[in-house]
Amino acid sequence: MFIEVKSAKKQYGTGEAAVYALDGADLSIEKGKICVILGPSGSGKSTLLNMIGGLDSLDAGEITVDGQKITGLSKKELTAYRKQSVGFVFQFYNLIPDLTVEENVEVVAEIAEKPLYTDEILKALDIEKYRYRFPRELSGGQQQRVAIARAMVKNPKLLLCDELTGALDTRSSRSVLKFIEKVNAQYGTTTLIITHNEGIAGIADVVVRIRDGKIASYTENDHKLTADELEL
Amino acid sequence: MKLNKRYARSIKTDLSFYVSATVLTMVTLLMFYLFYIAGTGINKYGDDFFSKYKREDATFSTYAEIPDEKLSALETKYGVTLEKERFAATDEGDYRVRVFSPNEKIDLYEIQDGHAPEKDDEIIISAGYAAENNVKVGDRLKVNGKEYSVAGTFLRPDYLYMVENLTDDYKNVTTFFLAYMTPEEFKDSFGGGSINYKVIYGDDTDQVAFRKEINENYYMASYLSADSNMRITFVHEQADMFIMSSWFILVIFPLVTVALICILLGRRIRAEQKLIGTLSAMGYEKTKLMRHYSLFAAIPGVIGGLLTSVCALILSGPFGSLGLADYEPMKPQFTLPVWVAAAGVVVPTLIYWTAAMLRVRKLLKEDVVKLLAGQVGNDAKSRRILTRSKKKVGFKYAIRQLVGNPGRSFVIFLGIFLGAMITAFGYSFIDSVKAVGEQAHGEFGTFRYEYVLNTLEKGAPDGGEAMLILPFEDGDMRRFSLIGLDGDATLWNLKTTDGGKADIESGFYISTLCEAICGVHKGDEFTFRSIATLEEHTVKIDGVIRNGYQNYIVSSREKIAGIAGLDKENYNAILSSSSLDLEKDRVSETITDKSFETQMQNMLNAMSGLIYAFIGIGMIVCVASLYATVNTMLSENRHNISMLKVLGFENGRIHSMIISSNHLLLLPGIALGIAAAYGIMAWYCARFVEIEKLMIPATLKPFSIILTAVFTAVCYFASLLLLRRKVDKTNMVEALKDGRE
Ligand SMILES: Nc1ncnc2c1ncn2[C@@H]1O[C@H](COP(=O)(O)OP(=O)(O)O)[C@@H](O)[C@H]1O
Ligand SMILES: [Mg+2]
Numbered sequence: 001m002f003i004e005v006k007s008a009k010k011q012y013g014t015g016e017a018a019v020y021a022l023d024g025a026d027l028s029i030e031k032g033k034i035c036v037i038l039g040p041s042g043s044g045k046s047t048l049l050n051m052i053g054g055l056d057s058l059d060a061g062e063i064t065v066d067g068q069k070i071t072g073l074s075k076k077e078l079t080a081y082r083k084q085s086v087g088f089v090f091q092f093y094n095l096i097p098d099l100t101v102e103e104n105v106e107v108v109a110e111i112a113e114k115p116l117y118t119d120e121i122l123k124a125l126d127i128e129k130y131r132y133r134f135p136r137e138l139s140g141g142q143q144q145r146v147a148i149a150r151a152m153v154k155n156p157k158l159l160l161c162d163e164l165t166g167a168l169d170t171r172s173s174r175s176v177l178k179f180i181e182k183v184n185a186q187y188g189t190t191t192l193i194i195t196h197n198e199g200i201a202g203i204a205d206v207v208v209r210i211r212d213g214k215i216a217s218y219t220e221n222d223h224k225l226t227a228d229e230l231e232l
Numbered sequence: 233m234k235l236n237k238r239y240a241r242s243i244k245t246d247l248s249f250y251v252s253a254t255v256l257t258m259v260t261l262l263m264f265y266l267f268y269i270a271g272t273g274i275n276k277y278g279d280d281f282f283s284k285y286k287r288e289d290a291t292f293s294t295y296a297e298i299p300d301e302k303l304s305a306l307e308t309k310y311g312v313t314l315e316k317e318r319f320a321a322t323d324e325g326d327y328r329v330r331v332f333s334p335n336e337k338i339d340l341y342e343i344q345d346g347h348a349p350e351k352d353d354e355i356i357i358s359a360g361y362a363a364e365n366n367v368k369v370g371d372r373l374k375v376n377g378k379e380y381s382v383a384g385t386f387l388r389p390d391y392l393y394m395v396e397n398l399t400d401d402y403k404n405v406t407t408f409f410l411a412y413m414t415p416e417e418f419k420d421s422f423g424g425g426s427i428n429y430k431v432i433y434g435d436d437t438d439q440v441a442f443r444k445e446i447n448e449n450y451y452m453a454s455y456l457s458a459d460s461n462m463r464i465t466f467v468h469e470q471a472d473m474f475i476m477s478s479w480f481i482l483v484i485f486p487l488v489t490v491a492l493i494c495i496l497l498g499r500r501i502r503a504e505q506k507l508i509g510t511l512s513a514m515g516y517e518k519t520k521l522m523r524h525y526s527l528f529a530a531i532p533g534v535i536g537g538l539l540t541s542v543c544a545l546i547l548s549g550p551f552g553s554l555g556l557a558d559y560e561p562m563k564p565q566f567t568l569p570v571w572v573a574a575a576g577v578v579v580p581t582l583i584y585w586t587a588a589m590l591r592v593r594k595l596l597k598e599d600v601v602k603l604l605a606g607q608v609g610n611d612a613k614s615r616r617i618l619t620r621s622k623k624k625v626g627f628k629y630a631i632r633q634l635v636g637n638p639g640r641s642f643v644i645f646l647g648i649f650l651g652a653m654i655t656a657f658g659y660s661f662i663d664s665v666k667a668v669g670e671q672a673h674g675e676f677g678t679f680r681y682e683y684v685l686n687t688l689e690k691g692a693p694d695g696g697e698a699m700l701i702l703p704f705e706d707g708d709m710r711r712f713s714l715i716g717l718d719g720d721a722t723l724w725n726l727k728t729t730d731g732g733k734a735d736i737e738s739g740f741y742i743s744t745l746c747e748a749i750c751g752v753h754k755g756d757e758f759t760f761r762s763i764a765t766l767e768e769h770t771v772k773i774d775g776v777i778r779n780g781y782q783n784y785i786v787s788s789r790e791k792i793a794g795i796a797g798l799d800k801e802n803y804n805a806i807l808s809s810s811s812l813d814l815e816k817d818r819v820s821e822t823i824t825d826k827s828f829e830t831q832m833q834n835m836l837n838a839m840s841g842l843i844y845a846f847i848g849i850g851m852i853v854c855v856a857s858l859y860a861t862v863n864t865m866l867s868e869n870r871h872n873i874s875m876l877k878v879l880g881f882e883n884g885r886i887h888s889m890i891i892s893s894n895h896l897l898l899l900p901g902i903a904l905g906i907a908a909a910y911g912i913m914a915w916y917c918a919r920f921v922e923i924e925k926l927m928i929p930a931t932l933k934p935f936s937i938i939l940t941a942v943f944t945a946v947c948y949f950a951s952l953l954l955l956r957r958k959v960d961k962t963n964m965v966e967a968l969k970d971g972r973e
Contacts, residue, residue, distance in 0.1 A: 055878060056965060079881075084880070094871060096872050098633060106625050110625060150879070154880075
């Protein structure tokens with residue numbers, strides 16, 4: 001399996017105030033798939049994603065990605081892991097406001113080991129025409145495309161998206177999801193999408209549901225839809 | 233929502249900002265207090281001491297002694313107090329002593345330690361020498377070949393600044409002191425001794441008539457008013473200089489600090505625009521909001537001001553004492569007037585308060601929707617530069633940060649600039665004083681010894697070169713010497729500023745120092761008068777000789793003798809390139825080429841504490857302001873930092889990317905700071921001519937420039953390094969949670 005999560009546990013706070021964000025979650029995902037993770041707010045989705053992406057570490061359990069054990073890596077090793085293998089997209093695009101679209105992508109390409117061509121990725125996300133604009137001059141959907149381009153330019157093994165359509169209207173959401181689909185098809189990047197929007201589940205190869213820090217269900221999607229067909 | 237709950241939390245998160253703002257406020261206020269306390273304390277002490285111990289208005293000497301009964305006649309006639317002071321000079325080899333018989337009416341002494349001399353073998357000595365050489369009451373000292381027991385130490389009003397000879401440029405407490413013995417013992421040892429007359433004028437004394445009468449009857453040999461007596465004027469002049477410096481500091485430095493803090497506060501308030509917008513949308517009154525933020529702003533002012541005032545009130549003694557280095561060990565009451573201390577709290581507080589209030593008011597005038605979106609101040613056009621350039625992204629980012637945040641860039645620049653300026657000024661002071669010593673050699677001439685004789689002599693000058701040197705004053709009573717030399721004189725420096733040699737046989741030449749003091753230049757007609765006869769003379773100045781240490785006009789011996797009404801054969805000093813064996817009682821003073829450098833070195837030693845304190849302050853200002861600003865910078869970039877972390881940037885790389893824009897300011901800041909320091913030093917030197925009668929060439933050596941640059945750069949990088957942990961500490965997940973930029 002490409003991603004392997006075994007009895008992952010993460011606790012925030014102690015004593016009375018303790019919250020089990022992850023309470024023994026198990027999950028495996030094949031390479032190249034799109035996986036949509038659904039669950040109510042506070043169920044532990046973001047925590048799971050952050051663990052897989054090496055932003056934080058587990059209290060107990062184990063995570064392997066492409067044969068590499070993530071659990072137990074030092075801060076430095078985690079940084080290197082993120083640099084080489086993981087692309088993140090968040091609900092709020094978090095672009096660097098003082099850099100243009102092109103530069104926001106370029107700055108990551110500069111540190112990546114085997115980056116894609118900036119031009120190529122800008123073209124793939126159809127944002128070439130905005131390359132000299134600053135983030136504040138773009139709509140939310142356009143900014144989110146830049147964020148995807150930035151995540152993809154390092155040609156990561158994993159693309160992790162946390163509520164990436166959470167701040168967007170239906171039309172922009174659909175467009176953004178279209179590009180996720182496209183990128184997944186073009187580069188074969190294993191993609192995890194977190195959402196509480198059931199409608200998105202249609203584009204997934206695998207749909208996972210989380211409740212109270214545990215995996216509640218794991219379903220292979222036999223009727224995969226395109227983004228255009230989704231009912232958002 | 234209770235806004236007040238935010239205070240503690242907000243201060244905690246921004247602790248380093250508040251600490252550095254407070255430190256900056258304190259440092260600048262402290263500098264002001266330091267100079268102010270010293271200056272006012274010394275002035276007050278001087279006034280009290282002068283009136284309590286009957287400071288003279290003038291000292292003079294005559295060729296014929298004035299009989300005692302004539303003294304009281306003169307007193308009644310002119311409404312003056314007049315007293316004959318008997319003194320003698322002795323040279324013990326290691327040290328020289330000026331011994332007095334105690335006065336009764338003028339220039340009285342004050343015992344510092346021990347008691348007045350009562351027995352024949354008791355003396356008291358000047359307190360500065362005793363302190364410097366660790367002489368204790370009960371120690372024994374040889375004076376005039378006889379051993380005395382030191383009964384005590386004293387100060388006297390005309391020697392609070394212990395200048396040995398009036399031609400000297402700095403005090404001497406290492407090899408020279410004053411002493412009193414009992415009148416009987418003085419008489420036994422020195423007979424009548426030499427005589428000076430001390431006078432205190434009444435309110436309506438006709439001073440010119442008085443001096444003329446003295447000259448007509450007793451032939452005035454020298455006359456020195458208290459106004460031109462460095463030993464006396466120095467007391468108030470240096471104190472005034474301290475006070476002037478304190479106002480200068482109060483105007484310049486806190487203004488700079490205030491600018492710095494206001495700009496930083498403004499940015500912090502802008503960073504909270506969403507909250508301000510929300511509160512305003514919720515119907516919060518504007519005045520309440522303004523008050524809320526003003527209170528935050530007032531904190532560094534109140535705490536910094538209070539701490540400094542309390543500090544200054546408690547430490548005013550040691551503070552003020554820093555200004556005493558050049559004086560005899562006076563014991564002024566150093567106090568900080570409560571109103572000044574209060575002003576130190578109120579002024580900065582009020583300024584920060586107002587700045588914050590204006591800032592919030594301006595924000596509240598903006599569209600609430602824009603505030604809620606956090607877009608106010610985010611649309612600066614200048615950030616749009618270099619968009620199409622192919623340069624490295626990091627470089628473009630740095631440039632945009634720099635020009636897109638002019639206020640912040642200005643503050644960083646200011647921190648570097650101030651640090652470099654204060655440090656360079658300290659070094660420049662040291663360099664300049666050293667340069668005086670070095671340059672002086674060439675400007676004096678090639679003689680090694682200058683023997684000043686007790687009387688006018690004639691005939692061959694015993695293997696040296698004859699010199700006639702006489703005191704004169706200009707219309708404003710500024711004193712200088714008229715020097716007469718022979719046409720074939722070789723030992724005195726006669727090189728003119730035009731590069732030629734002064735033709736003293738036919739003209740008059742002025743030293744650069746005299747030029748600066750009296751304000752006469754080449755080609756001018758200069759009118760001056762004899763100190764004795766008050767007779768006026770006018771000569772044309774034919775040229776200038778570079779000499780910033782001696783205050784004179786030089787011409788031929790014949791011409792000078794003519795002006796003074798003396799025989800052209802007369803001389804009263806001998807210049808020599810080797811030591812001459814002159815009878816002891818012929819010589820009143822021996823000046824060697826070494827004594828000048830010693831004086832300069834002593835001056836440096838006395839002031840070095842103050843100078844290094846100054847350099848230390850420069851570094852604190854530099855580090856504190858950089859720290860405060862870069863800290864703000866990193867706080868503002870919290871989102872960028874966490875996103876870069878998520879993207880896999882190493883902490884070091886993030887840190888340097890965020891702060892690299894500042895590097896572009898380092899060199900200009902240092903360069904301009906050094907230039908400004910040199911400018912201030914030049915101004916300071918110009919003031920110094922008036923106070924010390926000494927031209928200091930404003931100097932800043934390459935090595936000092938390098939030291940300044942290195943120190944400033946070290947401070948700069950140190951404060952950045954201190955903030956590295958801020959990047960390490962930024963939590964990726966947390967920072968990204970709270971919404972859009
Ligand atoms: N840094 C944190 N400190 C304390 N509690 C946290 C932290 N992060 C997440 N939690 C808690 O863990 C639980 C799971 O959070 P999260 O993974 O963000 O849920 P989701 O993304 O599904 O909404 C929640 O109850 C949340 O309050
Ligand atoms: Mg979440």
